[in-house]
Amino acid sequence: MGYPHKSHGKETVVLSQYFGDPEARSHAGWVKRGGYKALENALSMEPAEIIDVVKASGLRGRGGAGFPAGLKWSFMPKEKKKPHYLCCNADESEPGTFKDREIMRWTPHALIEGCAIAQYAIQAEITYIYIRGEFTEPLRIMQAAIDEAYDQGVLGPNAMGSGKRLDMYIHRGAGAYICGEETALMNSIEGRRGNPRIRPPFPAASGVFGNPTTINNVETLTAVSHILNRGAGWYKDLSLSNPKSTGTKLLSVCGHVQKPGNYEVTMGFPLGELLHDLAGGMRPGRMLKACAPGGSSVPLLNKEETEECLLDYEGCVEKGTMLGSGGVIVYDDSADMVYQAMRLAKFYAHESCAQCTQCREGTAWTVRILERILAGEGTVKDLDLLLDLSREMTGRTICVLSDSCAAVVVSSIEKFHDEFEAYINGKKAPAIAKV
């Protein structure tokens, strides 16, 4: 189970090449494997040139939204009037996703290198790497690698001997899913409650400490040095289906599969093949029932949709879901979809920052209604009520936490209607005691 495991022949190994290789964790080991060449080159380029390469590669945000990375960087003011900041989002908390954790555990210098390149490209003086509080081991490894990078002159007042200053600090979270939302993360760095901010202003105009800020996910930043080393064209050609989705993607497969773990594939790879060939398929005697391909916050796919889905931004949208963060949650036929909908709604209710009424009240009431159904106390009207509530929870709040809860509930009711009805008409025994 998990790492280190040998790569499957169908994987395209780029970011995960040194997962399981403890030597790659040190500065010397990283340099021996070709590390910090991309940074050295980058520091001799003009910032705008780097942004152009990243733009040309087609690299899109791996945290969930899929926004083109180079374009995001280009929104930063060209003429510097205030300090600029880079934030690296390592608050990996989306249920089903555990890829950034592996990047930080095995290849901390790969992340430092990617951050340093991005930091230089957007002319930022400081990078803050925001690591969730529960990631004690990745935090230890990243801190040791940053200390080493300072000692070796990779970071500091004369980064790689270029005469340019690069500073990088870790900011430890303290338990809050919502801090993975970009503006909540910035509030958390500033020492505030992790409440998302209303946009505009967008981070490139007013981010952390009110200054121009770019924020990228760990996986996005780690891809940058490979793009600089091997060229935008190489990256752009890594595309099996839609040319708008390029490169490789780390997919965290979990739930009811025989070999859960991270698998790196070229964009456009078939989801069915990922589950059956790479992740070892279902347990003996079990059948695939449902799948969330992009973390818990995306609509569920049923068996047929799962088998047909292509894993890139467009392929997932075509099936009515999203690639999100690439956390692939698999449900086999033993899963109770009503119970699981309730459990997930509970997650969102727990993690709501409670700023917006629709989210604070909506997630809590969603749990209550689902519990009522599971206790055998539900009526057919409750399903309409859930759908109605979900509609009111969509597109009305500062961030999309509320929308995510609604997406799960709506897709569960639409695709597994029979299971909800079975509890309502008494065909299935109550799963929980009366609330």
Add this chain to the structure above:
Amino acid sequence: MQHTTEYTPVFTGEHRKRLDEILQRYPTKRAALLPAIWIVQETNGWVSDEAMAEVAEVLALTPAYVKGVVTFYTMYHQHPVGKTFVQICTTTPCNLCGAEDVVAAFLQHAGCEELGATSPDGKFTVIEVECLGACGFATPVMMNDDFIEDVTAEKVPDLVKQYS
């Protein structure tokens, strides 16, 4: 919650030095708040009202503001906890893989009456937490700062013994 004995300030000597170093990383004092609360918790095991007042004073904030932040983040303890603090992930992927059985086993073997309660011998406090970000290694459990993967109900008695 307050201390039952006299409160000893945290930010003197080494801790004060560490905080001063942290303050260099940010343009505002307020930004050092999360790290400062972490230092308090590492030192005292929890964050009391007195500690919040102290943090407020050193960072030029109000105690109410500090409390607002402490109560927002789930990892800060607002009351003392057992010698080993056990956090079990029970969110969807772990739930599918039997996390609820792991919770039941921990409560039983650690001797905790319910979630959040400390065992009568003061050794364990067990809580359920939302996604720990290690879904492929279900069920992940944190025992203090140790992150343990692939925990099943069968492995729980040994873990409890190890941390007793």
